[in-house]
Amino acid sequence: xxxxxxxxxxxxxxxxxxxxxxxxxxxxxTALKRLESASGLEVYETTRDQVRRxxxxxxxxxxxxxxxxxxxxxxxxxxxx
Numbered sequence: 001x002x003x004x005x006x007x008x009x010x011x012x013x014x015x016x017x018x019x020x021x022x023x024x025x026x027x028x029x030t031a032l033k034r035l036e037s038a039s040g041l042e043v044y045e046t047t048r049d050q051v052r053r054x055x056x057x058x059x060x061x062x063x064x065x066x067x068x069x070x071x072x073x074x075x076x077x078x079x080x081x
Contacts, residue, residue: 025055
């Protein structure tokens with residue numbers, strides 16, 4: 001599961017705004033804004049999954065450990081489109 005902080009951090013690493021990620025994930029901008037909300041708004045799991053897949057498809061690795069969550073760019077996988 002992707003968290004709001006991971007989504008925002010991944011976008012920053014890719015240099016994307018919310019509109020770009022929403023387009024690449026094929027979700028509405030409103031749904032993405034809900035996912036990235038700091039107040040923990042409800043989001044469909046399908047929305048989270050589509051966003052996760054879009055980011056992973058552009059070289060983002062989502063990290064989750066018992067110490068927290070993070071993101072990483074896999075070398076050579078960044079696609080700036």
